[in-house]
Amino acid sequence: MDPIVIASLAGIGICLFLLLGPSTKWMKWTGSIFVRLVVGAVALFLLNVFGGVFEYHLPINLFTVSVSGLLGFPGVLMLVAVDLFILPF
Incomplete structure (x- = not known):
């Protein structure tokens, strides 16, 4: 796509966002997902440090990161199990 088209669409989106106001439900949902992904990344980092x-x-x-963040501790266990038992074959 042309950069002018992309900039125009971004400008229109920002104007609509400012005029209509942010949806608090959407922002809470997005924030929750982002926090879970960050926690998942930290959990994998700690697993690698202690591993x-x-x-x-x-x-x-x-x-x-998505699996560990969204599924939590069972997701990390599943990733370890897949890495240890399925991928070596």
Whole structure:
């Protein structure tokens, strides 16, 4: 797409957002998802730090952060199980 079209659409979106006002329900939902993703990334980082003792590393990417953030501790356990039991084959 042309940069002028993209800038125009962004400008229209910002103007509509300012005129109509933010939806608090949408902002709460987005904020909650963002906080969960950050907590998931921190959990994976800590897993890699403490897993370094056992020479275990789980990659931190969008998929693993999403699974660990949205599913919580069971999601992290599932990622570890998949990494240990399914991926080596």
